[in-house]
Amino acid sequence: MEVFSMGSRKRETYQVEVKHSLLWEAALGIAAITNERLLDTLDYTENQWQAIKQSLSADMLVHLETVQEQNTWKTILLLLHEKDMDSLQEFNDFVNELGEEELRYMAIPYLGKNHQEDRRLASQGDREAVARLQEASRDHAFFPRYISYISQRDLHQLKKHIQEVMSGWYESVIKPDQAKFKGILERDALSKNKRLEKLEAEDFVEWATHGIRYIPEPSVYKVILIPHFIYRPWNVEADIEGAKIFYYPVANESIHPHDPNVPDQMLVQKFKALGDENRLRMLKILMGGGRTLKELTEEIGMGKTTVYHHLKLLKSARLIVAYGPRYHVSPRAWEMLPKELEIFLGEEK
Structure with missing residues (x-):
């Protein structure tokens, strides 16, 4: 039997917001250099990665080992979504002001509305809640181990690690080429916002991410798109309450704005x-x-x-x-x- 729609109401979808920041670029650089499984698929060459490593201090390299073992780049990204911040100093001041429960709650990944109470309890040190969150995320590549680390790590040491790894990367990698990175991200965000005015939300997300067709989900009201340069060509996905996030690779034309022959x-x-x-x-x-x-x-x-x-x-x-x-x-x-x-x-x- 055929079914006919008697109304003209469109299927509900999400809003799209394009944001950019050198702080996100820094956090994704930290994530990239500590992801050995994907390192050889990224646009940066082995020589470029080696040059970055050689520019880092011995203490910073030790911090990167912790990032690789515990995936604390995730902590930095989650904190950056709590408040719009434009400078490294703003980020460090924000981290300094956070209390223990508040920091742990922000750093524990959002696993859905049904797990919010356990997320709150885990941030207070409830071991049973931590175990339930680990069970709920058991199919994820690193969440169970990461949740355990975040819920147990000494607050002072956790803050020190987050701030020092972010500051070390920003000063050594971002700051020397700050104008270049800023220009690339700004151009890409501007071009995406212009296209956003002409496309439906789902079509826009698919175009910007080179193929991700994100269908609206319950309780997801917004999709946040954040351009990155250093993690190209990969998209990185994340969830926060009420929103889906795609950190997407910038287009070639954003890197080479004066070359009309540059291919996608x-x-x-x-x-x-x-x-x-x-x-x-x-x-x-x-x-x-x-x-x-x-x-x-x-x-x-x-x-x-x-x-x-x-x-x-x-x-x-x-x-x-x-x-x-x-x-x-x-x-x-x-x-x-x-x-x-x-x-x-x-x-x-």
């Missing part, structure tokens, strides 16, 4: 991923249906680590997607690829 960053990423015989073989196999890492490893006759590396590059180019343990070709990416190339090559200069 994701277009370059896709063709780089395609320029390898082994990755093309994997795509050919995946065209026939989804595969797990184990199945691909056996079918293509290569080492698991090598296959995983190639899959990361294909995924970073949005050519494949992962649903649970299985990898699939992204149909939309293949539909759009010829059109993207045609638009770039055919654009009037």
